[in-house]
Amino acid sequence: MSAVGELMLDVRDLTVRYTRGRKVVSALQDVSVTVGVGETLGVVGESGSGKSTLGRAIVGLAPVHSGTITFAGEDITHAGERRRRDLSKNLQVIFQDPYSSLNPTRTIGQTLAETLRVHGKLSAAEVSGRVASMLERVGLSADAAQRYPGRFSGGQRQRIAIARALMAQPRLVICDEPVSALDLSVQAQVVNLLRDLQTELGLSYLFIAHDLDIVRHLSDRIAVVYRGRIVEQGPADSVYDSPETDYTRALLDAVPIPDPVRQRERREARRARRQGSQSARCAPTVTEMETP
Template sequence: MTRALPAPHRPQAAVDPPLLHVSALTVTYPQGRRRPPLRAVDTVDLQLAAGRTLGVVGESGSGKSTLGAAILGLVAPREGSVTFRGRDITHLGGAQLRALAPDLQVVFQDPYGSLNPTRTIGATLAEPLRLHRRWDAERARDRVEDVLSRVGLPPGTAQRYPAQFSGGQRQRIAIARALTMEPALVVCDEPVSALDLSVQAQVLNLLADLQAELGLAYLFISHDLAVVRHICDDVVVLYRGRVVESGPAARIYQHPQHPYTRALVNAAPLPDPAAQRARRLQRAAPTLTPPPPGVGPAGAAGCPYAPRCPLVQPACLTAVPALAPSAADREHLVACVRRDEPS
């Protein structure tokens, strides 16, 4: 790890409207004529202010990438709305969506898959400048060289091809491409999950430095809550498309209250081998009380996490718990009937 990444301390303005506002967003996918549609994203609400970072965390299949795609206009939502800079962008398409691209960019997990292997890096990064801003070749080339230097890549990068770079360098190129149009919001979809730990730290440091320098807002999608807590101001935890916990990143990581969030925290490896071994033994020990008699898998009306929850009780099967504040922190919201119980 190149250097310790400081926890963000950026005060959120109370009077300014959010840069991004997602309200009751629902995305469904068909599952055939005999099965109801899959609710990949289920009535999700979130807000992101300019210059801040919101983490969206969950395991594979939780709906976090679908949520990002819906915000970017790549997936059509069934219900709800997405508002960006006070403008409803939920159902934009065609020319309107392309016009929004300079302000709303994305960094994907696999940068090589999003780079044309037959074009130089300079040609790829200059293309949006030529199409959207009608810049001439010389002006576009200068901008490309500038953003490549900002992400720490050496001179001559623009003349090379994607296959000539390492995974970490390609991710820096993907970040440079997102910065080319000077966006206000960058959606980072698992941007470091495919990288080595030391390279992960370098990319996270780079994202933090660029945010401080340029005032960017990030929607940071990840399965790793340990990574998210270092770079994010706030966190939204998704399970089966629903928000089960949200609030300040440090609060959620240090005092998780939903059983699913606790499982995500415990899944992160510890740097101390003795502590990691003790945690593994604790998870293996049958210390939790079994579910009460008659409590089985949750139906459509129950808590979606009930079939996996070690703390499940009959009340969990009657209705989906409301996302409500915890007793210790009004900004810390938890969708669990047993919120505020000790970990």
């Protein structure tokens, strides 16, 4: 992780709206975030908060109603399909589900090589070499290229998804809940891998997740999203150690801990805070945030 310097990504006053029947729904409202070169911005919020919509809008998969998205100094808010294809060399995504994000009918080698065929003219030997090198870089053997996704575990598939995202040597990677579908032990391995690759390759990350504890370990700064708006933003340690809103505190309380006594005490303290709060503007109301 590195300090903020030159901006890789600059999102200003972004509003995303969807039409559902006769109703217009704002998924994001006036959201502004930045990601510096070599920096990680963590974007955290509960399911439905709008955090994944932010990532989708940046890569052109969600309709931008207003605001601007600037990547590496270029306004890409309304970039067309051809420009988006060119941008994918420098702007890649790691999706949440390692099971559905890989084509089961193609070998891992075929999947990884596809990016190179789109963005460069390399010989078959050069492509094979790059595929083998990237697989080894993410902790898999080179012979994994000959196998199909069904032969791999969830953690291994997510490593493959990371390798695919990095094949074109991008500058910014949108990590959309990349560890939420994995076991806790595998989550730690993937987070450590992402951190090591960032240091090695000088990557910038927009890391989207609902778990504030995971986000803290990878991020330089954190933006907290609630109902389509940013309610808190700042250095990762400050947001984690001294949250400013009830909503951020509730996200922290929702992180499970292995000690049942401490978990019960924390749950009771959360109830007391809610009962004594004079302002419910940012107070969470969803049951999904309750922990056992």
